[in-house]
Amino acid sequence: MASVNSDEWRAVCEKFTNAQNLTDVESLNDPKNDPFRSKYKARELLREIHCTLKSFEAVDEESGTERRQPPEEEEAAAVVDGQHQDVSVEGLCGDSPAGMRAAKLAAVEYYLGVNHIDTEELPAGQEHLGNCMTLLQKCTVTCYNVSLYIHVRNQLGILWAGYDETEKAQGFLETAESNYQQYMKDDGSPPIDMTEYFGTEENMLTHQERVRRFELAYTHTMYYLAQVYKNLGQTERAATYCHSTLQRQLKLNQYNPMEWALNAATLSQYYITKGRYMEGRHCLSAATVISGLAGDIPSEAAAQESEIESERREQLSQKRAEIARCWIKYCLNLLLDARKLLEDNIGDIDSDRQEELRIARRRAEEDEEKGRKSALLFDSEDTFDSIASLEEKVQRLFPVDFTEARAVFLVGQNYVTQAKEYFQMDGYVTDHIEILQDHSALFRVLAFFEEDLERRCKMHKRRVDMLEPICNELNAQYYLMIRRQLMFELAETYNDMMDLKLALANRQADTESLDSHTIKKFNLLCTSSVKYFQMFLESLRSPEGKMPEHLEEEVLRPALVARFRVARLHSRLITSSPTVQLDNLNKALENYKYVVQYCEAHPEAGAAAETELELSMEMAGLLPLKINRLKARMALNN
Incomplete structure (x- = not known):
């Protein structure tokens, strides 16, 4: 491997620094019509570094000897709290020069992989990350390479999650988690960051910065695992990892x-x-x-003056x-x-x-x-x-x-x-x-x-006032599902108000004793509820105006409940006209019969509205008797 004082090695370090700057800084200013310009330039520099490292490796193999690592790597491992110690990388990390060379090449493969992923070339990115993993298999996990181990597994976890291969992503991320935990148990010292592989003596990281970067990498592992567990349906585990991620971000102030x-x-x-x-x-x-x-x-005035503020x-x-x-x-x-x-x-x-x-x-x-x-x-x-x-x-x-x-x-x-x-x-x-x-x-x-029933009724009136205008203004074509929700809620709200008004009249069993104002108010609320239930049911019709023979699952229960409620509401309307009363009872019977007949034709539908079906069957048997008695009285009066 070239000496730290050689022009070749200084050129490698300079190229790496330029590649990092292009990726992290210059790329932010790339034009919209060429969004990856800086990252493509960074890729070329990384490729040149890769070729140079391979040539160094070939020279070392030809010499047949294991050369001592350049002094800059010893510096990278020996800087603690800004104080230089006379400790070699080998002594500190327990890795061989061959392992360190492999780690350097692996790091370049990692950066190339991330570069290709950032430029939306996922297969190439996957290949480079795979090369990185292969090279790391030649190394034992030490303070020299543990950070790289975690970073590459994080990236592979993200990559496979993007392919919807959640279990593969889980495997990589859980291994990264295990790497971190085992390293902290066995060693615990702040490890070398892979950017230091290509650094010079002047820009080695401090103890605190190494700790921060390593902990941040593990925080990312926790964050990605939270997403993976969520996608796997392991919600409790996902929540725990999400909380840990947020806690670590606070602690690291990152x-x-x-x-x-x-x-x-x-x-x-x-x-x-x-x-x-x-x-x-x-x-x-x-x-x-x-x-x-x-x-x-920012104020609206400041936002108008500046695109960034806006x-x-x-x-x-x-x-x-x-x-x-x-x-x-x-x-x-x-x-x-x-x-x-x-x-x-x-x-x-x-x-x-x-x-x-x-x-x-x-x-x-x-x-x-x-x-x-x-x-x-x-x-x-x-x-x-x-x-x-x-x-x-x-x-x-x-x-x-x-x-x-x-x-x-x-x-x-x-x-x-x-x-x-x-x-x-x-x-x-x-x-x-x-x-x-x-x-x-x-x-x-x-x-x-x-x-207080009167105040309770006013609360429901507030609900009507906020939802009714919106429901009537919405475009039925573009907001069909939302309109259905609003229609159903308005129907139920009017129904609740109707019950409360009747309760306010002391729930009198003899409706004839109710005053005309109360009856008028009761009927108005009743017909308003019917109107919105009917609007909901009409929204189910096909473009040709036909009611569906088979109700879709998402509207099955609401449709059966709406039919049942319409039937009940028609039977509750108060009128002194026998003709009107007969018409209301016939409409009620028609809707009760619909619920019964639909559930007979579709047995699986009964489970969606058990109570409504049971009551509809009962009323479908009782109402014809009531209708016949009313008809008989009307005939006598005529």
């Missing part, structure tokens, strides 16, 4: 604040679905605090709105889970369960510190106080009454306002409507906790 915050907010959604609200709230609080480190959103404004606004949406889900799910625990079999609050939940709440509050110790939380001294302060503003325990539920609702509603500021109807139709649907769901679950 993260983009907005990207970190968005990843933490996304992780919160997993914890929420598992009912782990301590971790969910902590992730969201950390996301909010860390996102603040990205700085203020892009930054867009990114900051979007990511903070996405974090706000995660907060909405937190509040909504906390309320929904509380309702599941408190709800009796007719949809009201069970007072016994309410008291049980209060007792459980007190125990949980007493064990708060114990719960925090067992939870996966971020250990960050710099932001701990800010995160804890934000956590205190949002409860994590299930609300047991309206006052507590309203406090959660108001937090969610505040984030609804924040999210809508960015995801406006003009430009973000789907996102805007999803936020409105979450807002509606917040009102719906809050109404469950409200004892």
